[in-house]
Amino acid sequence: MRAAEAILTAFGIYGAIGLIFAAFFVAWGASRLDEAAHGMPLQVRLILIPGAAALWPYLAWRQIRGEGPPVQ
Amino acid sequence: MGHGYQAIKWYPFKRGYDGWIAAFVAVFIAVFLVGLYAFAPPGQFYSPVQALMRATGSCAFACLTIVLCIGPLARLHSVFLPILFNRRHLGVATFLIALTHAGLVLFWYHYGGVVSPALSLLTSNTAYDRLAGFPFETLGALALIWLFVMAATSHDFWNSNLGPGLWKALHMGVYGVYALIIGHVALGALQRETAPAFLAMVLSSLGLVSGLHLLTALVSRRAQQASADEIDWIDAGPALDIPENRARIIQPISGERIAVFRYAGKISAISNVCRHQGGPLGEGRVIDGCVTCPWHGFQYRPEDGQSPPPFTEKVATYRVRLDARRHVLIDPTPLPPGTATAPALIQEIPA
Amino acid sequence: MKNHQRRAHLLIWLAMTPALAGLVWLAVLTRPAAAPLAGFVEPR
Numbered sequence: 001m002r003a004a005e006a007i008l009t010a011f012g013i014y015g016a017i018g019l020i021f022a023a024f025f026v027a028w029g030a031s032r033l034d035e036a037a038h039g040m041p042l043q044v045r046l047i048l049i050p051g052a053a054a055l056w057p058y059l060a061w062r063q064i065r066g067e068g069p070p071v072q
Numbered sequence: 073m074g075h076g077y078q079a080i081k082w083y084p085f086k087r088g089y090d091g092w093i094a095a096f097v098a099v100f101i102a103v104f105l106v107g108l109y110a111f112a113p114p115g116q117f118y119s120p121v122q123a124l125m126r127a128t129g130s131c132a133f134a135c136l137t138i139v140l141c142i143g144p145l146a147r148l149h150s151v152f153l154p155i156l157f158n159r160r161h162l163g164v165a166t167f168l169i170a171l172t173h174a175g176l177v178l179f180w181y182h183y184g185g186v187v188s189p190a191l192s193l194l195t196s197n198t199a200y201d202r203l204a205g206f207p208f209e210t211l212g213a214l215a216l217i218w219l220f221v222m223a224a225t226s227h228d229f230w231n232s233n234l235g236p237g238l239w240k241a242l243h244m245g246v247y248g249v250y251a252l253i254i255g256h257v258a259l260g261a262l263q264r265e266t267a268p269a270f271l272a273m274v275l276s277s278l279g280l281v282s283g284l285h286l287l288t289a290l291v292s293r294r295a296q297q298a299s300a301d302e303i304d305w306i307d308a309g310p311a312l313d314i315p316e317n318r319a320r321i322i323q324p325i326s327g328e329r330i331a332v333f334r335y336a337g338k339i340s341a342i343s344n345v346c347r348h349q350g351g352p353l354g355e356g357r358v359i360d361g362c363v364t365c366p367w368h369g370f371q372y373r374p375e376d377g378q379s380p381p382p383f384t385e386k387v388a389t390y391r392v393r394l395d396a397r398r399h400v401l402i403d404p405t406p407l408p409p410g411t412a413t414a415p416a417l418i419q420e421i422p423a
Numbered sequence: 424m425k426n427h428q429r430r431a432h433l434l435i436w437l438a439m440t441p442a443l444a445g446l447v448w449l450a451v452l453t454r455p456a457a458a459p460l461a462g463f464v465e466p467r
Binding site for chain 3: 203204205240247251254255258259262263266271274275278282285286288289290292293350
């Protein structure tokens with residue numbers, strides 16, 4: 001019970017930070033990362049919210065490092 | 073091609089594709105519900121919510137099976153390429169159906185108690201140490217989380233901003249999702265539903281998905297070994313045997329496959345791997361003077377491996393020449409991506 | 424698809440096929456004899 005509560009709380013906190021980060025990301029952060037994202041239509045920004053909320057630690061790290069799209 | 077994102081680039085083919093997905097889901101659920109009530113064993117009763125739970129769960133499982141079969145089918149035969157083209161829509165649909173299934177379960181079994189539905193799901197059964205009565209719901213929940221991550225990152229924006237490596241790794245997780253779902257179904261539905269139809273559904277999915285993946289891997293291995301006779305230049309066979317605007321794919325002993333294109337009386341060789349998602353360029357065609365990837369339509373000029381402006385993608389090129397028999401000879405060492413190299417002219421009689 | 428990815432796909436499926444088939448087999452073997460809905464939490 002304690003473990004399950006801890007897992008769910010951690011999940012909730014991760015998701016809540018993710019949603020706040022996602023709002024920032026689709027409004028400004030995305031275009032800092034990728035020139036092609038400048039002036040994206042609203043629908044695209046909305047579509048990007050779930051992904052930004054899910055991957056926020058990685059995206060935040062990329063924002064801090066301030067680099068462009070990766071190449072393989 | 074990383075130039076001005078749109079929500080979804082709609083055109084008739086995609087609308088038709090999504091229409092087929094919606095029709096499949098509707099027909100599947102209708103047939104399933106009719107079958108469930110018509111063939112329920114005596115004494116077994118399903119409330120409408122319980123029936124819908126099983127219908128949506130089975131439908132998501134069927135969609136995931138189809139999603140997983142598309143890749144190997146498209147490698148085995150090009151007639152399946154059109155369904156590969158928009159596979160991500162089917163993936164998102166799979167997530168939405170699975171989400172509906174999970175919502176029904178939480179509502180029916182875990183809602184309205186003293187603890188929250190999610191906590192009830194995690195704590196109502198903790199018998200992780202045995203197979204009979206295993207808390208299979210947890211496996212389904214983990215699979216759903218990963219389906220969400222894949223659906224949420226299916227837009228081209230994520231493909232170019234996570235990079236092909238990380239993006240591919242995230243989406244290769246679909247194999248893990250499939251394993252979790254097989255566990256979820258085997259330890260859940262299969263233990264309780266003794267009708268042979270349920271077992272048949274699981275086994276045919278597993279046979280289809282595993283069989284197709286193993287078959288494709290073996291076929292492409294054989295193709296690799298068959299073309300392993302090279303000295304310095306690789307003989308890629310007679311130039312005129314390559315159909316106009318098409319390619320022959322060559323596997324050098326080491327390194328990536330090479331796509332050898334014939335177009336406008338010329339022969340050029342570029343890497344077989346598309347920069348977008350690793351699609352097989354050699355299975356594509358030359359359209360408007362550009363090699364066009366069969367997966368998502370990315371284009372490269374055959375002479376220098378560069379995407380036409382304003383795009384910036386580049387693939388490796390290879391030096392080519394023709395011998396006296398007009399066989400194409402290829403230097404298997406790749407030139408840096410985007411390097412221009414002279415095409416071999418088929419009309420020219422080589423010395 | 425790159426060569427190492429091709430190999431990875433083959434290895435994944437060579438390992439996963441028997442594992443998943445075995446899991447299904449075990450699950451069917453350990454089926455409870457009666458009470459088809461046993462184990463489900465009753466609705467509250």
